[in-house]
Amino acid sequence: MLEQTPQQNLLHLFCERFRKLNGEVILASDTGDVVRKVSELIKSHGVKSVFVSPLFKELEDHVIESLSKEVRVFRMEDVVDNPVGKLDAVEAGISAAAAAIAETGTLVEIAYDDVDRLASSMPKLHIMLVKASTVVKSVNAVAGLIRESFKARRAAVTLISGPSRSGDIEQRLVVGIHGPHVVVAVVLTWL
Amino acid sequence: MALESMQKIHQMLSDKTAELLKRKDWRNYLRDALTRTLKARKETINVLIPEFEQFRASVRSIRERAVENLEQLYERFRQNCESRGAKVYLAKDAQEACKLVYDIAVQRKAKLLTKSKSMTTEEIELNAFLEERRLKIVETDLGEFIIQLAHEKPFHLVYPAVHKTSHEVAELFSNIAGKRLTNDIGELMNFVRGYLRRIFLTADVGVTGANIAIAETGTVVVETNEGNDRLTSVPPKVHIVVMGIEKIVETVDDALKLIIAHPVSSTGQPLTTYVSFISGRNPMAGSDAERELHIIVVDNGRKAMRQDPWFREALYCIRCGACMNICPTYGAVGGHVFGYIYTGAIGIPWTAFVHGIDKAAMFSELCISCGLCKEICPAKIDMPMMIAEVKHRIIKQAGQLRVNRVLENYESFYGFASHAPWLFNWLLQRGTIRLLMEKLLGVERKRRIPPVAGKPLSKLMKQRTPRIGVDKAVLFADFNAEYVRPDIGMKLVNLLEEAGYTVVYPKQRTSGYPYIAYGDLDKARKVAQYNVRTLSESIKDGGVIVSLEPTATYSLLYVYPKLLDYSMDSQRVAASTISATEFLARLVRENKLIVEKAEAKRVAIHIPCHERALDSSESVRMLLASAGYDAFFVETGTCCGMAGSFGMKHGTMGYELSNAVGEPLFELMKKSSCDMIVTTSSVCRIHLEEGTRLPVYHPLEVITISRPSRR
Secondary structure, eight states: OOOOOHHHHHHHHHHHHHHHTTOEEEEEOSHHHHHHHHHHHHHHTTOOEEEEOOOOHHHHHHHHHHHHHHSEEEOGGGSTTSHHHHHHHOSEEEEEOSEEETTTTEEEEEESSHHHHHHHHSSSEEEEEEEGGGEESSGGGGHHHHHHHTTSSSEEEEEEOSSOEEOTTTTOOEEOSSSOSEEEEEEETTO | OOOOOHHHHHHHHHHHHHHHHTOHHHHHHHHHHHHHHHHHHHHHHHHHOSOHHHHHHHHHHHHHHHHHTHHHHHHHHHHHHHTTTOEEEEESSHHHHHHHHHHHHHHTTOOEEEEOOOHHHHHTTHHHHHHHTTOEEEEOSHHHHHHHHHTOOOSSSSOTTTTSOHHHHHHHHHHHHTSOOOSOHHHHHHHHHHHHHHHHHHOSEEEEOOSEEETTTTEEEEEESSSHHHHHHSSSSEEEEEEEGGGEESOHHHHHHHHHHHHHHHTOOSSOSEEEEEESOOOBTTBOTTOEEEEEEEOTTHHHHHHOTTTGGGGGOOOOOHHHHHOTTHHHHOTTTSBSSSBHHHHHHHHHHHTOHHHHHTTGGGOOOOOHHHHHOTTOOOHHHHHHHHHHHHHHHHOOOHHHHHHHTHHHHHHHHTTSHHHHHHHHTOHHHHHHIIIIIOBOTTSOOOOOOSSOHHHHHHHSOOOOOSEEEEEEOHHIIIIIOHHHHHHHHHHHHHTTEEEEOOOOOOOOHHHHHTTOHHHHHHHHHHHHHHHHHHTTTOOEEEEOSHHHHHIIIIIHHHHTTTOHHHHHHHHHEEEHHHHHHHHHHTTSSEEOOOOOOEEEEOOOHHHHHHTOHHHHHHHHHHTTOEEEEOOOSSOOSOTTTGGGBSSIIIIIHHHHHHHHHHHHHHHTTOSEEEOSOHHHHHHHHHHHOSOEEOHHHHOOEEOGGGO
């Protein structure tokens, strides 16, 4: 077997820890693969409508084009009249992570518009694309990224570690309450 | 506010506690829930933070800096928030903070507010304030939502509804659902999702707390597992943050350390599922219309706490609730009795400052001074000493309980009794005498009081011929070895001499720890001064202080320096002190002594609470294992419940509570199929003997140690 690079080890750790938190991980090896796997995901969950936040430039058009053939796709400009109501009605949100943290199984979301935070918190299914090269080891490694994003006048950075959960009844952690019940990290292994 | 008399306060607390002690199933349920959390915490630390002590030190230093620079950090935070369009307000007290929220809501013509879990809004009693003024506010954290429906106060800082079983929750939810819900937790959560979703969509204002705030970027950090903070803060036009002023740290890096410390220490998760860093108010779908962020920074006693050298470090609290999970008496009675709004150990100083000492007095007696809160605290807050000072302030106003005064004077009794041991021991066996002691003094008659020895250790030491060695060992014996079991003291002395030490036994008083436990700090300080003076005199030319009793060792190491303002002598004494078993284990490792093989037996080791701070229990296991015993720890992770003289007291707030705390440990001990129990604490020993009916020994009673050359 080939020796793993340090970055591959980090990715491996991320997958393991994210799954431990009831997150799902899908590896995609090129643009076609991403498009195919995201479409399959959407189909397998029986989803009829999705909201798509800004994705990585090289992928965005392809993903949207393919999804549009199967389901109703909403972008920000489609929801300006009633963002909260429309986001409540869509069945899945797709967005891009700025990074992932291996040790804690975490996706890093940077949002400059709150509609993107609705997309990752209201539907039951949330799909987040993440570049393999942006997986870092530990939480303290994202300090620079957070500081950088706050150079903008306003921003919200959210660290997301799996689907929403609660341990408030009998202190037994049960997955799936206000936020998504299923969170899928689609790792772009070539980026 | 003026305090009631101590007797009256004690009676009220006893009555409330007695009610809960009747509910054994409920207590087991609570203890199990807390134990699960402690287990998860341990597992996560092993995986994620192997260097946990270093991590704790860094958390403490972040909090120290935050409190030290509180004023500057607030100013910097305010400027950075305002440059991002947020409004920042400083509220001096609860009333002012509530009024600010109310005014903002009214100005925006709000009818419905949502709120994600926040202890600061509990502290200022925001819900009641708004509801009295006809504004509807709905809790969106599942636990808080349950509590709101039940019209109760939070039971725990992190798990407000941990005391509610799924059956009780199903009952509450069925009432608002208009149909019967089962106690399936998944089904209950689904119901809440649907029910609260409608409220999230229509709320005019969302209120959140802040787990942390960051000065350098003007950011508030909110952590939730449910994602309810996001649905509270994002959809409404107005987001109001209510936070304590002590929450502001300097940098993003500081905050990133704390977001690990919170979940690891509280639920044992590596990270809370959602950690939101919010700087300014984002637009919604490109529009800024009416989107506002208001940040209300609350003082409410915090600056006073900061000024008070005894309580300053209470502000280091990161609200993880671990001190509740580990607390022996919290685990038996929970946060409705052991708390006002802030619960558990840290709840005592916080209540005293933000809600008043009269409120703190209502539950302070539940602290039995085991010290485990300090040992588990991620910011290493010295809660035990802080609580002792709260008790001190309470008894100055409300007086001291008679039974506490009696038990504090145990040394004088035994000193007196040792002049006529036969008479004392004979009297102790008379039922009528014990009945009178119970009625008049409050000492439980069912509890065995150890008989006084024929000759105290000090007398035996004077009568023997000392051997002169190369190095010097100073013995600190404490009560048990001086008056009850001088044979154990003499055995230690002989071993030290065998290992080549000159042993001296300077005049000393017993540790005085009961004074700490009952808040008599002036008397505790006098004992500390006395012992530090004589001990430091004994080690002026060097030497090691070998201490037999864990509580005494703990006092020499941690309590005396604090009581004596870290005087040079107290620090020198602390630096020279070591527990007897740890010292013996070291001598064995260095081959200066060897442990002789004993009959193979199964030995369950009980770790006394103060030994956890000393980290010396492993030495006990090592000594027993060297003798060929199959030695293993049996523990619940918390106190056995005896807590020095606490378990000697008659009634609920003594004997009965100590037994309720001890039960789970007794069960474990009995199930361990051990032949005997070994513990270094003389008072845990009494409790374990009575609770398990198994033989209990001090380690020195069951091992034989000698010098290698003699073999």
